[in-house]
Amino acid sequence: MTREEKSQVIDAITTKLTDQNVIYLADISGLNALDTSNLRRACFKANIKLAVVKNTLLEKAMMKSDKDFGELPSVLKGNTSIMLSDTGNAPAKLIKEFRKKSDKPLLKGAYVxxxxxxxxxxxxxxxxxxxxxxxxxxxxxxxxxxxxxxISALQSGGTKLSGIIKTLSEKE
Incomplete structure (x- = not known):
């Protein structure tokens, strides 16, 4: 990958990071092709964008972004996938549900x-x-x-009141 291509990838990742308020970093290494495909399908159904990224490029994009990612760059070791969502708990629920069948993905960190x-x-x-x-x-x-x-008190009171009036009118 040339320097210019890396710069373009960093800019694209930076734009995604800037546009999203829910960013999860996960490790999906070790999943076989079928499980990876199932995870991608589940992400698509839950409106979560999943992408595998290079740690160095993601770290540079985090630094370039206007957001403060705190300790998150420190977890960028090994295989890293980024999950982007509009709902704060959607990726966490998806990870928890998926881990009923597998020990992956592992949550590295999140920005919510x-x-x-x-x-x-x-x-x-x-x-x-x-x-x-x-x-x-x-x-x-x-x-x-x-x-x-x-409303229910008024409705029940109305029937009681009409019953009382009816009883009184019958007595006369």
Missing amino acids: AEAIYVGDDQLETLVSIKSKEEVIGEIVTILQSPAKNV
Whole structure:
């Protein structure tokens, strides 16, 4: 690869890193062709972009990016794949699900909305991160609950009140 080609690859990776707020680094080495294909298919279905990158080029792209990747460049050893997503916990859930059948991929680190996670032991923490849609759903549920209580109280009160009025009118 010539210097110019490397520069173009670094620029392309830098653009991807700049555009995404959810970046996972994983080790998928050791997966056979079928498992790798299944992983790529699962990533596609989950709207996760998966690419194998050279560590030196990724490190240079991280340095060139305007984001602070903290300790993440230190995990760039051995085989590294980059997973890009719009949902903070989607790659973690995919990795956890995939590891039910295999011991790979291993999580090297992640950058999620300016937070840095380093090491495979952070997988459970990343799985438990709520997506924007999940948080909005919880807020809507919380806001609907009091309104539903008021409406049901008014509805049940209305039937009681009409029953009382009917009983009183029958007595006369």
